[in-house]
Amino acid sequence: MHMADALIAPAVAGTMAVCSGVVAAHSIRTVRLSDDRKNIPLAGVMGAFVFAAQMINFSIPGTGSSGHLTGGMMLAAVLGPEAAFLSMIGVLTIQCLFFADGGLLALGCNIWNMAFYGCFIGGGLIWRAILKGGISKKRITAASILGCILSMELGALSVTIETTLSGITELPFNVFLGAMLPIHVAIGLVEGLITAAVLCFIYETRPEMLKGIGKNDVSGSSRMKRGTVITVIGVAAAVVGGVVSLFASGLPDGLEWSVERVAGEVEGAGGGAYTIAERIQNFFAFLPDYSFPGSESAAGTSVSGIVGSAMVLILVVAVSWLIRSFMKQKQS
């Protein structure tokens, strides 16, 4: 579910980074306020645990295929949603930097899609709601399966919305959603079963490690925390909604943009700044039909535009090679 930078528009990436940042700030405040300073190293090592556990293949009986763990909900059950969220951000950042699993610009989206839902919805709301009445293996299993499926579905829905808003794919929204949701029910189910198995094991061997039960019960403050979560979702919905309306009204889509440029209907052309820009272009553009509004083709879409760009790139590569061989000669 890791989104790449190539699939995201900066406006969408920025919006999601703000949403994730708000939740991260809330989490940092909560972790900082907790008396247990041990939580920080614990969350760090547990983050590394999630990363390592993601490498384990779990064979799914009767299918011949295998499943993997994402780990957000499991971490939240052990560390609490806030510390788990910070831990997952760390894991996603390392994955992005070291393994190109998800992009740097798309980090805000990935944190939201994979860490927020797993930690706060699965490991927060669902876990607490089901375990409120007491703890048993059945309840742990029910919470894990429900929490993981719900988190996965919300994540898949968010990926679809973010990709569609970014205007990258021609795949219609409903077709894309139809492809994403069913497969993530299956992925969520496997994740839920693994999470349930691990949490039941922890419950049997070291029940005091599980958050939200016994003396680790934080249900006293859960009402407030639930309120915070709902507020965050509300704010996020409003912000995302705002971006949607911006996209719908302010900016034409890529195709309209290109058609506009092909047809030369760019408004405001002819002003002072435009004339200066045209002069600069006249000076720099070495292919005549480069990209003037009103010319036959749009900037990057015309043959001459692409050839020109490729020539710039080749020139830079050639000069760079020359400089490097010069530097190496100088060194030796």
Next chain:
Amino acid sequence: MEMADRIHSAIKDVHALDNEAGRDTWLNRVHPAVKLPVTLLFIALTASYSKYDLGGVIRVTVYPAALFILGDVSFGQAMKRLRFVLPFVLFLGILNPFFDRTVMMNAAGIPVSGGIISMLTLMLKAFNTVSAAYLLIATTSIRKICYALRKFHVPKIFVTELLLIYRYIILLLQEVERIRDAYQLRAPGKKGVALKAWGSLPGLLLLRSADRAERVYQSMLLRGFQGEYALKGSEKLRALDLLYGFVWAGVLVALRFVVL
């Protein structure tokens, strides 16, 4: 064994990047607080191109191209990382030529549809963004990136966690490798972990990791840990670093907004 390969290649990747970042080249010496924003700027500008602006995306490719060559960074390693990104990008991009058949230009008499242009643009965007992130991490150690994050006032709790996760990833991956070996010796020919061990195998790893965290914390306290890793180093912002930042920012912004 697929699982063995994944763990092994993950450990190898981290070591390879550590070695790359540990070299003493001019690009490695550029201040991390300059390299990080330049990388982000490049990725944001690349992503900001319209899906049909193939020419624009080709132009900004000068950034990774120049850095790969001038910084003497392994191009092959960067390309290996594309394997994670390409499947999803291909899934979304490959359908564009089928959905979008509007002819947008003629290349030597052959009509080229908008779908083909947007597919190529998407591929090049994937290459550019993956390369930029690789160029950052292959020339900047995680410690330096964390130092830059602190300079930009990212809370120390988060930075400390990032460093801890990074430091323990290799250790825990090696532990998973040992557990997996032990498991496979007892369950020969099995593809993955059987259902009855779904709880106990990762569960034991979790308990051992938690115990390790406890010991780590005790040792950190004994060594005077006050809630933050000491990241202060010799990284001083030089005039050359600023020049690097301003030149790239200028070139990239000009390529994006001025030279059409």
